[in-house]
Amino acid sequence: TQVTFAANARVDTWVETGTEVTPYYDPMLAKVIVSGADRPAALAALRAALDETSISGIETNLAYLRAIAASDLLASGKVATTALKDFAFRPESIEVLSPGAQSSLQELPGRLHLWHVGVPPSGPMDARSFARANALVGNKETAVALEMTVNGPTLRFHTDADVAIAGAHMPATLDGVPVPHDAAFAVKAGQMLAVGAISGAGQRAYLAVRGAFAAPEVLGSRATFALGLFGGHATGTLKGGDVLHLNPPASRPALPETVTTEPAPLTRDWDIGVVYGPHGAPDFFQDADIADLFDATYEVHFNSARTGVRLMGPTPRWARTDGGEAGLHPSNLHDNAYAVGAIDFTGDMPIILGPDGPSLGGFVCPAVIARDEQWKMGQLKPGDKVRFRPLPRPQDPVAGPAVKSVPEAASAILAQRDDGPVRVVYRRQGDDNLLVEFGDMTLDIALRLRAHLLAAAVEEAKIPGLIDLTPGIRSLQLHYDGTQVSRGKLLGLLDEIERTLPAAEDVVVPSRIVHLPLSWNDEDAQLAMRKYQELVRPNAPWCPSNIEFIRRINGLENEQAVRDVVFDASYLVLGLGDVYLGAPVATPMDPRHRLVTTKYNPARTWTPENAVGIGGAYMCIYGMEGPGGYQLFGRTIQVWNTWRTTPVFKPGTPWLLRFFDQIRFFPVSHTELMEARAAFPHGAYPLRIEETQFSYADYAAELARNAGEINAFKAHQQAAFDAERAHWKEQGLDSFVADEGIAGGEEEAIPEGCFGVSANVPGNVWKVLVEENAEVAAGETIAIIESMKMEISITAHAAGRVRAVRMVPGRTVRTGDVVAVLEAMS
Incomplete structure (x- = not known):
């Protein structure tokens, strides 16, 4: 995961960052060769070269070589073939004998400044218990520590260490003797620490070692993003045989005499404070839905993880019949940026978005868990009960008369302006995000351009405290540090900047035409459909074939007609990170190619990497494996490359696509796609990319010339859309209530013997x-x-x-x- 060699040494090697070392290769990774005027000079050069060398993600003998190079044995020159037999070496490491259910190295505050391309912060899901574990051993509260889910690992220490476990109670033993929970204890080299399954409430515990775990920094953080296969130790959760390294002894702090933080209070019945908004009543929900949100008791679903915690509770009545061009279900909206901790209604089922959750998506979120309450997400266990408590809206007046504040009764909206070229709405999105929305809830590329212009102008203004700027289809999210800029000050600055933006008709932006291979109805996409039908919703209208559903809801003659539209379309990239890692959300430039569908309700729990689908009027290429809701029709090559620089993946930008690129697909077989996928990350699959530009004035003129045909297409499509919705209502498919299928009644007796x-x-x-x-x-x-x-x-x-x-x-x-x-x- 990271390879660094000394600049002043000769290095013979075949590995680089991202190289996979398989069992079939020679274990010799590199030779480091130095010279000097005499033996002492050469030895000093060798020690320096080894100190500058770093190889992470795989266990090597590097620490052993450093110890030998620093020893009197080598300095004396009296080295025989048996000299190392009695050489004492104690590595600063911990061996993983058993990994536990899901254990990973995490760090605070996680991975920031990449939300706009779909990189989540990751970091601990319960930051409060994480910080306490670190504090108990004297570390900074942000230091790298081990998150453990459900049950913990078994570890062999090869060095003396001071350790603490905090969070959910995981009984632990050291060589069979119980050790205290929520307190520091000493471990000697050679001892085995066995961390058991959780006893009582809670879902996660944290293990910190004085001086902290060592891990390479990837994209600005050491936190593990297991779904993205980067960060932490060897890109994911621990595996048996892994070896964890500790920071050098010189960096270890003293053990504290006291710790001021209190342990997190755990329960099976949770009260969680939330901030109302960004999407509330009456725009998206009925008042009764919001009352349900704050009055009802929800139950944590077993299909919950770091990406999000799924909840079971009342079905919303909804304020709209559908999401229009965003999708058939009223939970659908034109994609916007999410906030960590948002309560996201993916259809009728809410999911609390976790630290590994998506940055961009097309579902409504009526509330966001308050920052100081978000630690509770990490301790929600399947079967736990949850009630949401709305927190009072702090009084933070807007700086100046630029925008009109909205009264408390409509507190999902902070402020709005109606006297400009388009309506601007400022929505509160948790404690430290603002969501700026433009115009009506329609697919209008002019609104996307306005969000683009605002983002560029805000960046140029260099407002203190801004962490991320993430555009959506008709919106812009600003993630900010409230200690550096107040919400009221930010609102005032945004309004001043927004009033200076040019009209869309005057805008020309750089663009590229990117030609991508597509395996139509790929077998991996079919597997995702089949798994969903078997495990989640057998009677879903889009099962068993998403392509047939796309055909039916758009009123097309046959599946070949669906294929023709997909391969004829030119998809304009409006957002990145939907879902994850540079995944584009794009719409056909020609409205006659805009196939409209609804998204899955509830969402899929698994989607193959780089599956391609449609949700609402948008196409998405999934950046990695994970949950999803778009109707799938195929699969393509990678749009993200963590490890390598190639002609299309530039240094520091591991994403392929850019805003306002135009994607055009060409057909390949499954076998051809697999060959392309194997070659592309290494720069061995040539990609055709044409530089161009996008002029809104020219685009609007083209739409006007073809208005008649476009209107006819939309009318035919709307008729099919309405017919499908009527069929759903007739068959009782317009809402979904999970049938958990749990066997009731008495348990059948176990026969004798x-x-x-x-x-x-x-x-x-x-x-x-x-x-x-x-x-x-x-x-x-x-x-x-x-x-x-x-x-x-x-x-x-x-x-x-x-x-x-x-x-x-x-x-x-x-x-x-x-x-x-x-x-x-x-």
């Missing part, structure tokens, strides 16, 4: 791997459960013959439910 194999977590049965009468060995996997965005194996604790299988794929199970009954084998 048999034993049950039970689920150890709540979740959905993804696969059952045994049949009746099959013989099963101890430790063999019986079934796979999908829970917390992970696939968890359910194994037999003893050998036996399968007497009965009690669960089928798609069934929801609770902790302790019997999946299969085995007859004990003597």
